[in-house]
Amino acid sequence: MKDRRADVENVWLDKLDAIAAGDEQPSPGDDELLHIAGRLTAALAPLGELDAGARTHKQRLGSQLRLQLAASKKTRLVKRWAFRSIMVAVALLVFMVLGPGLLFQIVPGASQNDHTNGAQTQQGWQMLALHSTSAYTIATPDKLTRGVTLLLPTEIAPDGYLVAISIDNYGNNVKIASYLVYEQDAIFYETPSRPFPPDAYAISVYQTVSIGKTRGFLYQEPGGTNRLEWYQAGLLCDLVSKLPAGQLIMMADELHSVTF
Amino acid sequence: MDLGSDVSVPLAGTRLSVWSLPAKTEKKSAPTVEIGSHKVSFDELYQQYYERVLAYMRFRTGSPDAAEDLVAQVFERVVSHLDDLQSPGAVGAWLFRIARNCAADYFRRYRVMVSLDTLVDGNHPRECSPEEELVAREERMLLLNQLNRLSEREREVIGLKFVACLQNREIARVLHMPEGTVGSLLHRALSRLRDALHDEGGNE
Numbered sequence: 087m088k089d090r091r092a093d094v095e096n097v098w099l100d101k102l103d104a105i106a107a108g109d110e111q112p113s114p115g116d117d118e119l120l121h122i123a124g125r126l127t128a129a130l131a132p133l134g135e136l137d138a139g140a141r142t143h144k145q146r147l148g149s150q151l152r153l154q155l156a157a158s159k160k161t162r163l164v165k166r167w168a169f170r171s172i173m174v175a176v177a178l179l180v181f182m183v184l185g186p187g188l189l190f191q192i193v194p195g196a197s198q199n200d201h202t203n204g205a206q207t208q209q210g211w212q213m214l215a216l217h218s219t220s221a222y223t224i225a226t227p228d229k230l231t232r233g234v235t236l237l238l239p240t241e242i243a244p245d246g247y248l249v250a251i252s253i254d255n256y257g258n259n260v261k262i263a264s265y266l267v268y269e270q271d272a273i274f275y276e277t278p279s280r281p282f283p284p285d286a287y288a289i290s291v292y293q294t295v296s297i298g299k300t301r302g303f304l305y306q307e308p309g310g311t312n313r314l315e316w317y318q319a320g321l322l323c324d325l326v327s328k329l330p331a332g333q334l335i336m337m338a339d340e341l342h343s344v345t346f
Numbered sequence: 347m348d349l350g351s352d353v354s355v356p357l358a359g360t361r362l363s364v365w366s367l368p369a370k371t372e373k374k375s376a377p378t379v380e381i382g383s384h385k386v387s388f389d390e391l392y393q394q395y396y397e398r399v400l401a402y403m404r405f406r407t408g409s410p411d412a413a414e415d416l417v418a419q420v421f422e423r424v425v426s427h428l429d430d431l432q433s434p435g436a437v438g439a440w441l442f443r444i445a446r447n448c449a450a451d452y453f454r455r456y457r458v459m460v461s462l463d464t465l466v467d468g469n470h471p472r473e474c475s476p477e478e479e480l481v482a483r484e485e486r487m488l489l490l491n492q493l494n495r496l497s498e499r500e501r502e503v504i505g506l507k508f509v510a511c512l513q514n515r516e517i518a519r520v521l522h523m524p525e526g527t528v529g530s531l532l533h534r535a536l537s538r539l540r541d542a543l544h545d546e547g548g549n550e
Contacts, residue, residue: 095529099514099529102507102532103513103514106507106508106511107511108511118540119533119536119537119540122536122539122540122543123508123536125485125489126489126504126508126536126539127508128482128485129482129485129486129489129490130401130405130489130508130509132486133400133401133404133405133509134397134398134400134401134509135397136397136400140400140410140414143414143417144396144400147396147417147418147421148389148392148396151388151392151421151422151425152388152389154422154425154426155388155425155428
Protein backbone atom coordinates (compact mmCIF):
# COMPACT_ATOMS: atom_id res chain seq x y z
CA MET A 87 0.00 0.00 0.00
CA LYS A 88 2.80 2.33 1.01
CA ASP A 89 4.72 1.45 -2.15
CA ARG A 90 1.71 2.22 -4.29
CA ARG A 91 1.32 5.61 -2.65
CA ALA A 92 5.01 6.31 -3.15
CA ASP A 93 4.66 5.38 -6.83
CA VAL A 94 1.74 7.77 -7.24
CA GLU A 95 3.74 10.53 -5.55
CA ASN A 96 6.71 9.87 -7.78
CA VAL A 97 4.58 9.98 -10.91
CA TRP A 98 3.06 13.26 -9.72
CA LEU A 99 6.50 14.72 -9.00
CA ASP A 100 7.84 13.59 -12.38
CA LYS A 101 4.89 15.21 -14.09
CA LEU A 102 5.48 18.39 -12.07
CA ASP A 103 9.14 18.36 -13.15
CA ALA A 104 8.15 18.10 -16.79
CA ILE A 105 5.59 20.91 -16.47
CA ALA A 106 7.97 23.19 -14.57
CA ALA A 107 10.66 22.62 -17.21
CA GLY A 108 8.11 23.48 -19.93
CA ASP A 109 8.48 20.04 -21.49
CA GLU A 110 4.86 19.06 -20.94
CA GLN A 111 1.47 20.69 -20.54
CA PRO A 112 -0.97 19.43 -17.91
CA SER A 113 -3.55 17.10 -19.43
CA PRO A 114 -7.27 17.19 -18.63
CA GLY A 115 -6.92 14.11 -16.40
CA ASP A 116 -4.28 15.72 -14.20
CA ASP A 117 -5.17 17.10 -10.81
CA GLU A 118 -5.79 20.78 -10.20
CA LEU A 119 -2.37 21.40 -8.68
CA LEU A 120 -0.63 20.33 -11.87
CA HIS A 121 -2.84 22.70 -13.82
CA ILE A 122 -1.84 25.51 -11.49
CA ALA A 123 1.76 24.45 -12.00
CA GLY A 124 1.21 24.80 -15.75
CA ARG A 125 -0.25 28.30 -15.35
CA LEU A 126 2.63 29.23 -13.07
CA THR A 127 5.19 28.01 -15.58
CA ALA A 128 3.59 30.06 -18.32
CA ALA A 129 3.25 33.15 -16.12
CA LEU A 130 6.85 33.03 -14.91
CA ALA A 131 8.47 32.13 -18.25
CA PRO A 132 8.94 35.76 -19.36
CA LEU A 133 11.19 36.39 -16.33
CA GLY A 134 14.04 34.68 -18.14
CA GLU A 135 13.55 36.47 -21.43
CA LEU A 136 15.99 39.14 -22.48
CA ASP A 137 15.17 42.47 -24.02
CA ALA A 138 17.82 44.49 -25.87
CA GLY A 139 19.20 46.00 -22.66
CA ALA A 140 19.45 42.66 -20.92
CA ARG A 141 21.13 41.12 -23.95
CA THR A 142 23.74 43.87 -23.89
CA HIS A 143 24.27 43.28 -20.18
CA LYS A 144 24.70 39.57 -20.77
CA GLN A 145 27.24 40.12 -23.53
CA ARG A 146 29.22 42.70 -21.58
CA LEU A 147 29.24 40.62 -18.41
CA GLY A 148 30.30 37.54 -20.38
CA SER A 149 33.31 39.38 -21.80
CA GLN A 150 34.30 40.71 -18.39
CA LEU A 151 34.02 37.27 -16.84
CA ARG A 152 36.11 35.66 -19.56
CA LEU A 153 38.89 38.16 -18.85
CA GLN A 154 38.48 37.61 -15.12
CA LEU A 155 38.60 33.86 -15.60
CA ALA A 156 41.77 34.08 -17.67
CA ALA A 157 43.38 36.19 -14.93
CA SER A 158 42.15 33.96 -12.14
CA LYS A 159 43.42 30.88 -13.94
CA LYS A 160 46.90 32.28 -13.61
CA THR A 161 46.27 33.18 -10.00
CA ARG A 162 44.96 29.70 -9.27
CA LEU A 163 48.01 28.20 -10.92
CA VAL A 164 50.28 30.35 -8.81
CA LYS A 165 48.28 29.52 -5.69
CA ARG A 166 48.43 25.81 -6.43
CA TRP A 167 52.18 25.86 -6.85
CA ALA A 168 52.64 28.18 -3.88
CA PHE A 169 50.53 25.85 -1.75
CA ARG A 170 52.53 22.86 -2.86
CA SER A 171 55.76 24.66 -2.17
CA ILE A 172 54.62 25.79 1.25
CA MET A 173 53.48 22.29 2.15
CA VAL A 174 56.80 20.81 1.15
CA ALA A 175 58.65 23.59 2.97
CA VAL A 176 56.62 23.07 6.13
CA ALA A 177 57.12 19.34 5.91
CA LEU A 178 60.85 19.77 5.61
CA LEU A 179 60.97 22.29 8.41
CA VAL A 180 59.19 19.90 10.70
CA PHE A 181 61.46 17.20 9.39
CA MET A 182 64.56 19.14 10.36
CA VAL A 183 63.44 20.78 13.57
CA LEU A 184 61.06 18.52 15.41
CA GLY A 185 61.33 15.19 17.11
CA PRO A 186 64.10 12.66 16.60
CA GLY A 187 63.65 9.97 14.07
CA LEU A 188 65.44 7.73 11.73
CA LEU A 189 66.23 8.25 8.14
CA PHE A 190 67.83 5.63 6.06
CA GLN A 191 71.00 6.70 4.46
CA ILE A 192 73.46 4.73 2.46
CA VAL A 193 76.69 6.33 1.50
CA PRO A 194 78.86 5.07 -1.33
CA GLY A 195 80.80 2.61 0.68
CA ALA A 196 80.40 2.44 4.42
CA SER A 197 84.00 3.43 4.95
CA GLN A 198 83.35 6.76 3.31
CA ASN A 199 80.53 7.53 5.62
CA ASP A 200 81.37 10.32 8.00
CA HIS A 201 78.12 10.08 9.86
CA THR A 202 78.96 7.12 12.01
CA ASN A 203 77.92 8.55 15.31
CA GLY A 204 74.69 6.95 16.38
CA ALA A 205 74.37 5.10 13.13
CA GLN A 206 72.91 1.64 12.96
CA THR A 207 72.94 -0.89 10.20
CA GLN A 208 69.83 -2.53 9.00
CA GLN A 209 69.44 -4.60 5.87
CA GLY A 210 72.62 -3.15 4.46
CA TRP A 211 71.41 0.39 4.91
CA GLN A 212 73.22 2.81 7.09
CA MET A 213 70.64 4.33 9.35
CA LEU A 214 71.48 7.74 10.59
CA ALA A 215 69.72 9.46 13.44
CA LEU A 216 68.06 12.41 11.84
CA HIS A 217 65.09 14.54 12.50
CA SER A 218 61.90 13.04 11.31
CA THR A 219 58.55 14.42 10.42
CA SER A 220 55.07 13.11 10.50
CA ALA A 221 54.57 14.52 7.04
CA TYR A 222 57.29 12.46 5.44
CA THR A 223 57.36 8.72 5.54
CA ILE A 224 60.83 7.38 5.44
CA ALA A 225 61.24 4.54 3.01
CA THR A 226 63.90 2.57 1.34
CA PRO A 227 63.61 2.34 -2.43
CA ASP A 228 62.65 -1.31 -2.22
CA LYS A 229 59.62 -0.32 -0.21
CA LEU A 230 58.30 2.18 -2.71
CA THR A 231 54.95 1.57 -4.27
CA ARG A 232 55.23 -0.53 -7.39
CA GLY A 233 55.24 1.51 -10.54
CA VAL A 234 56.72 4.63 -8.98
CA THR A 235 59.26 6.22 -11.26
CA LEU A 236 62.05 8.30 -9.78
CA LEU A 237 65.19 9.90 -11.09
CA LEU A 238 68.20 8.55 -9.27
CA PRO A 239 71.93 9.10 -9.52
CA THR A 240 73.94 6.67 -11.62
CA GLU A 241 77.36 7.33 -10.29
CA ILE A 242 76.51 6.59 -6.73
CA ALA A 243 76.31 3.19 -5.15
CA PRO A 244 72.86 1.65 -4.94
CA ASP A 245 72.80 2.48 -1.29
CA GLY A 246 74.11 5.96 -1.80
CA TYR A 247 70.89 7.82 -1.47
CA LEU A 248 67.95 7.90 0.76
CA VAL A 249 64.36 8.54 0.05
CA ALA A 250 61.56 10.13 1.94
CA ILE A 251 58.02 10.36 0.77
CA SER A 252 55.41 12.92 1.59
CA ILE A 253 51.84 12.41 0.56
CA ASP A 254 49.75 15.53 0.76
CA ASN A 255 46.16 16.28 -0.01
CA TYR A 256 45.65 19.06 -2.44
CA GLY A 257 42.44 20.68 -3.66
CA ASN A 258 39.65 18.17 -4.23
CA ASN A 259 41.58 15.69 -2.06
CA VAL A 260 43.96 14.79 -4.82
CA LYS A 261 46.87 12.98 -3.27
CA ILE A 262 50.27 14.11 -4.45
CA ALA A 263 53.42 12.29 -3.45
CA SER A 264 56.70 14.15 -3.19
CA TYR A 265 59.97 12.28 -3.03
CA LEU A 266 63.26 13.40 -1.57
CA VAL A 267 66.51 11.93 -2.71
CA TYR A 268 69.45 13.03 -0.64
CA GLU A 269 72.83 12.98 -2.20
CA GLN A 270 76.08 13.81 -0.55
CA ASP A 271 75.82 17.54 -0.80
CA ALA A 272 72.47 18.16 -2.31
CA ILE A 273 68.81 17.67 -1.74
CA PHE A 274 66.72 16.57 -4.62
CA TYR A 275 62.96 16.93 -4.64
CA GLU A 276 60.89 15.02 -7.13
CA THR A 277 57.17 15.37 -7.52
CA PRO A 278 55.07 13.55 -10.10
CA SER A 279 53.31 16.33 -11.86
CA ARG A 280 52.27 17.86 -15.09
CA PRO A 281 54.94 20.10 -16.64
CA PHE A 282 55.18 23.71 -15.63
CA PRO A 283 53.43 26.14 -17.89
CA PRO A 284 55.92 27.52 -20.42
CA ASP A 285 55.57 30.97 -18.87
CA ALA A 286 56.60 29.88 -15.41
CA TYR A 287 60.29 30.57 -15.83
CA ALA A 288 60.06 33.54 -18.13
CA ILE A 289 61.44 35.89 -15.53
CA SER A 290 64.90 37.35 -15.36
CA VAL A 291 66.08 35.62 -12.17
CA TYR A 292 66.06 32.26 -13.91
CA GLN A 293 68.88 31.33 -16.17
CA THR A 294 68.08 28.73 -18.78
CA VAL A 295 70.60 25.89 -18.92
CA SER A 296 70.87 22.62 -20.80
CA ILE A 297 70.87 19.37 -18.91
CA GLY A 298 71.74 17.06 -21.76
CA LYS A 299 68.75 17.46 -24.04
CA THR A 300 66.53 18.78 -21.30
CA ARG A 301 66.02 22.44 -20.60
CA GLY A 302 66.63 23.43 -17.00
CA PHE A 303 66.26 26.62 -15.03
CA LEU A 304 68.88 27.80 -12.64
CA TYR A 305 68.26 30.22 -9.85
CA GLN A 306 70.83 31.44 -7.37
CA GLU A 307 69.31 32.29 -4.04
CA PRO A 308 70.63 35.24 -2.05
CA GLY A 309 72.43 32.91 0.40
CA GLY A 310 74.50 31.52 -2.45
CA THR A 311 72.55 28.31 -2.80
CA ASN A 312 71.91 27.14 -6.31
CA ARG A 313 68.57 25.74 -7.26
CA LEU A 314 68.21 23.84 -10.49
CA GLU A 315 64.72 23.05 -11.66
CA TRP A 316 63.56 21.03 -14.61
CA TYR A 317 60.91 18.58 -15.77
CA GLN A 318 61.79 15.05 -16.71
CA ALA A 319 60.12 11.64 -16.82
CA GLY A 320 56.85 13.01 -15.49
CA LEU A 321 58.59 14.52 -12.50
CA LEU A 322 59.00 18.06 -11.41
CA CYS A 323 62.62 18.11 -10.29
CA ASP A 324 64.31 20.50 -7.93
CA LEU A 325 67.99 20.03 -7.11
CA VAL A 326 69.24 22.27 -4.33
CA SER A 327 72.82 22.65 -3.22
CA LYS A 328 75.63 25.02 -2.46
CA LEU A 329 77.74 23.27 -5.04
CA PRO A 330 78.69 25.29 -8.12
CA ALA A 331 76.02 25.50 -10.79
CA GLY A 332 78.11 23.56 -13.30
CA GLN A 333 78.43 20.68 -10.91
CA LEU A 334 74.69 20.66 -10.26
CA ILE A 335 74.04 20.47 -13.98
CA MET A 336 76.45 17.54 -14.24
CA MET A 337 74.74 15.81 -11.34
CA ALA A 338 71.35 16.35 -12.94
CA ASP A 339 72.66 14.99 -16.24
CA GLU A 340 73.77 11.82 -14.51
CA LEU A 341 70.38 11.02 -13.10
CA HIS A 342 68.47 8.21 -14.67
CA SER A 343 64.90 7.12 -14.52
CA VAL A 344 64.15 4.05 -12.38
CA THR A 345 60.73 2.47 -12.11
CA PHE A 346 60.26 0.44 -8.97
CA MET B 347 74.96 14.88 4.69
CA ASP B 348 74.10 15.73 8.22
CA LEU B 349 70.78 17.42 8.22
CA GLY B 350 70.87 17.86 11.96
CA SER B 351 73.47 20.56 12.06
CA ASP B 352 74.17 23.72 10.19
CA VAL B 353 71.54 23.07 7.63
CA SER B 354 71.86 25.75 5.08
CA VAL B 355 70.19 23.97 2.26
CA PRO B 356 67.00 25.80 1.42
CA LEU B 357 63.70 24.18 1.94
CA ALA B 358 61.84 22.55 -0.85
CA GLY B 359 59.62 24.67 -2.91
CA THR B 360 61.01 28.01 -1.76
CA ARG B 361 61.46 28.88 -5.35
CA LEU B 362 60.33 32.44 -5.48
CA SER B 363 58.04 34.32 -3.21
CA VAL B 364 56.20 35.72 -6.16
CA TRP B 365 55.68 33.51 -9.13
CA SER B 366 55.23 36.21 -11.64
CA LEU B 367 53.78 35.05 -14.86
CA PRO B 368 54.41 37.46 -17.70
CA ALA B 369 51.43 38.97 -19.39
CA LYS B 370 50.64 37.12 -22.55
CA THR B 371 48.09 37.74 -25.20
CA GLU B 372 44.94 35.81 -24.43
CA LYS B 373 44.28 32.69 -26.39
CA LYS B 374 41.47 32.87 -28.86
CA SER B 375 39.85 29.65 -27.76
CA ALA B 376 37.00 29.77 -25.28
CA PRO B 377 38.22 29.46 -21.70
CA THR B 378 37.52 26.17 -20.04
CA VAL B 379 37.22 25.37 -16.37
CA GLU B 380 38.31 22.13 -14.77
CA ILE B 381 35.69 20.60 -12.54
CA GLY B 382 37.17 17.55 -10.91
CA SER B 383 38.58 15.64 -13.84
CA HIS B 384 36.18 17.22 -16.33
CA LYS B 385 36.76 20.22 -18.52
CA VAL B 386 33.78 22.46 -18.99
CA SER B 387 33.60 25.38 -21.35
CA PHE B 388 32.93 28.52 -19.36
CA ASP B 389 30.93 29.91 -22.25
CA GLU B 390 28.62 26.91 -22.20
CA LEU B 391 28.17 27.26 -18.46
CA TYR B 392 27.43 30.94 -18.81
CA GLN B 393 25.04 30.48 -21.73
CA GLN B 394 23.25 27.65 -19.98
CA TYR B 395 22.66 29.45 -16.73
CA TYR B 396 22.60 33.20 -17.39
CA GLU B 397 18.89 33.44 -18.21
CA ARG B 398 17.92 31.09 -15.40
CA VAL B 399 19.90 33.03 -12.81
CA LEU B 400 18.55 36.32 -14.13
CA ALA B 401 14.98 35.02 -13.98
CA TYR B 402 15.56 33.74 -10.46
CA MET B 403 16.93 37.11 -9.36
CA ARG B 404 14.06 38.98 -10.98
CA PHE B 405 11.69 36.67 -9.15
CA ARG B 406 13.47 37.07 -5.83
CA THR B 407 13.95 40.85 -5.93
CA GLY B 408 11.05 41.99 -8.09
CA SER B 409 13.47 44.50 -9.58
CA PRO B 410 14.98 43.94 -13.04
CA ASP B 411 17.84 46.39 -12.33
CA ALA B 412 18.79 44.81 -9.03
CA ALA B 413 18.52 41.41 -10.70
CA GLU B 414 21.16 42.31 -13.30
CA ASP B 415 23.54 43.53 -10.61
CA LEU B 416 23.01 40.36 -8.64
CA VAL B 417 23.57 38.15 -11.69
CA ALA B 418 26.91 39.87 -12.18
CA GLN B 419 27.77 39.19 -8.53
CA VAL B 420 26.76 35.55 -8.87
CA PHE B 421 28.94 34.89 -11.89
CA GLU B 422 31.86 36.80 -10.39
CA ARG B 423 31.64 34.52 -7.37
CA VAL B 424 31.36 31.54 -9.68
CA VAL B 425 34.57 32.52 -11.45
CA SER B 426 36.47 33.07 -8.23
CA HIS B 427 35.21 29.89 -6.52
CA LEU B 428 35.44 27.44 -9.38
CA ASP B 429 37.91 25.37 -7.43
CA ASP B 430 35.20 24.54 -4.90
CA LEU B 431 33.19 22.74 -7.50
CA GLN B 432 33.89 19.05 -7.71
CA SER B 433 31.46 17.55 -10.16
CA PRO B 434 29.77 18.88 -13.29
CA GLY B 435 26.57 17.22 -12.10
CA ALA B 436 26.47 19.57 -9.14
CA VAL B 437 26.82 22.79 -11.15
CA GLY B 438 23.14 23.76 -11.01
CA ALA B 439 22.75 23.34 -7.26
CA TRP B 440 26.12 24.97 -6.57
CA LEU B 441 25.40 27.95 -8.78
CA PHE B 442 21.95 28.55 -7.33
CA ARG B 443 23.28 28.23 -3.80
CA ILE B 444 25.59 31.11 -4.71
CA ALA B 445 22.62 32.95 -6.24
CA ARG B 446 20.58 32.40 -3.11
CA ASN B 447 23.40 33.72 -0.93
CA CYS B 448 23.77 36.79 -3.15
CA ALA B 449 20.04 37.43 -2.88
CA ALA B 450 20.20 37.02 0.90
CA ASP B 451 23.09 39.54 1.07
CA TYR B 452 21.03 41.95 -1.02
CA PHE B 453 18.05 41.70 1.32
CA ARG B 454 20.26 42.08 4.38
CA ARG B 455 21.91 45.16 2.93
CA TYR B 456 18.93 46.98 1.51
CA ARG B 457 16.07 45.61 3.61
CA VAL B 458 13.70 45.90 0.67
CA MET B 459 10.18 44.56 0.58
CA VAL B 460 9.61 42.47 -2.48
CA SER B 461 6.52 42.80 -4.54
CA LEU B 462 6.26 40.72 -7.66
CA ASP B 463 3.66 43.09 -9.08
CA THR B 464 6.44 45.11 -10.65
CA LEU B 465 7.25 42.15 -12.86
CA VAL B 466 3.83 42.10 -14.48
CA ASP B 467 4.89 44.79 -16.93
CA GLY B 468 8.29 43.28 -17.43
CA ASN B 469 9.77 41.95 -20.59
CA HIS B 470 7.42 40.73 -23.26
CA PRO B 471 9.68 40.13 -26.20
CA ARG B 472 7.56 37.32 -27.55
CA GLU B 473 5.29 38.36 -30.32
CA CYS B 474 1.61 38.02 -29.60
CA SER B 475 -1.56 39.85 -30.41
CA PRO B 476 -2.76 42.68 -28.14
CA GLU B 477 -5.63 40.48 -26.90
CA GLU B 478 -3.29 37.61 -26.06
CA GLU B 479 -0.97 40.05 -24.40
CA LEU B 480 -3.81 41.40 -22.29
CA VAL B 481 -4.96 37.94 -21.21
CA ALA B 482 -1.41 36.89 -20.41
CA ARG B 483 -0.88 40.08 -18.43
CA GLU B 484 -3.99 39.53 -16.34
CA GLU B 485 -3.02 35.92 -15.71
CA ARG B 486 0.44 36.97 -14.61
CA MET B 487 -0.91 39.69 -12.38
CA LEU B 488 -3.28 37.25 -10.74
CA LEU B 489 -0.67 34.59 -10.10
CA LEU B 490 2.08 36.99 -9.01
CA ASN B 491 -0.33 38.63 -6.59
CA GLN B 492 -1.12 35.28 -5.06
CA LEU B 493 2.55 34.33 -4.90
CA ASN B 494 3.08 37.40 -2.75
CA ARG B 495 0.84 35.77 -0.16
CA LEU B 496 2.95 32.64 0.17
CA SER B 497 5.52 32.29 2.91
CA GLU B 498 9.13 33.17 2.11
CA ARG B 499 10.07 29.49 2.17
CA GLU B 500 7.27 28.52 -0.19
CA ARG B 501 8.07 31.32 -2.57
CA GLU B 502 11.69 30.30 -2.54
CA VAL B 503 10.94 26.73 -3.48
CA ILE B 504 8.52 27.90 -6.18
CA GLY B 505 11.25 30.16 -7.56
CA LEU B 506 13.82 27.38 -7.65
CA LYS B 507 11.36 25.01 -9.28
CA PHE B 508 9.47 27.15 -11.79
CA VAL B 509 11.94 29.93 -12.47
CA ALA B 510 15.35 28.32 -12.02
CA CYS B 511 13.96 25.00 -13.34
CA LEU B 512 15.92 22.89 -10.87
CA GLN B 513 15.21 19.26 -10.10
CA ASN B 514 14.00 18.48 -6.58
CA ARG B 515 17.34 16.86 -5.85
CA GLU B 516 19.11 20.11 -6.76
CA ILE B 517 16.67 22.22 -4.76
CA ALA B 518 17.33 19.97 -1.79
CA ARG B 519 21.04 20.73 -2.12
CA VAL B 520 20.45 24.46 -2.44
CA LEU B 521 18.16 24.62 0.58
CA HIS B 522 20.00 21.98 2.64
CA MET B 523 16.93 19.86 3.18
CA PRO B 524 15.87 16.32 2.28
CA GLU B 525 14.53 15.81 -1.21
CA GLY B 526 11.22 14.54 0.18
CA THR B 527 10.74 17.80 2.07
CA VAL B 528 11.15 19.71 -1.19
CA GLY B 529 8.34 17.67 -2.73
CA SER B 530 6.12 18.31 0.28
CA LEU B 531 6.90 22.03 0.24
CA LEU B 532 6.05 22.26 -3.45
CA HIS B 533 2.79 20.41 -2.94
CA ARG B 534 1.87 22.65 -0.03
CA ALA B 535 2.81 25.84 -1.92
CA LEU B 536 0.70 24.82 -4.92
CA SER B 537 -2.20 23.90 -2.63
CA ARG B 538 -2.05 27.28 -0.94
CA LEU B 539 -1.87 28.96 -4.30
CA ARG B 540 -4.93 27.00 -5.45
CA ASP B 541 -6.81 28.01 -2.31
CA ALA B 542 -5.82 31.63 -2.76
CA LEU B 543 -6.94 31.53 -6.39
CA HIS B 544 -10.26 30.02 -5.33
CA ASP B 545 -10.69 32.80 -2.78
CA GLU B 546 -10.02 35.35 -5.47
CA GLY B 547 -12.34 33.55 -7.83
CA GLY B 548 -9.50 33.40 -10.28
CA ASN B 549 -9.61 29.70 -10.97
CA GLU B 550 -12.61 29.38 -13.18
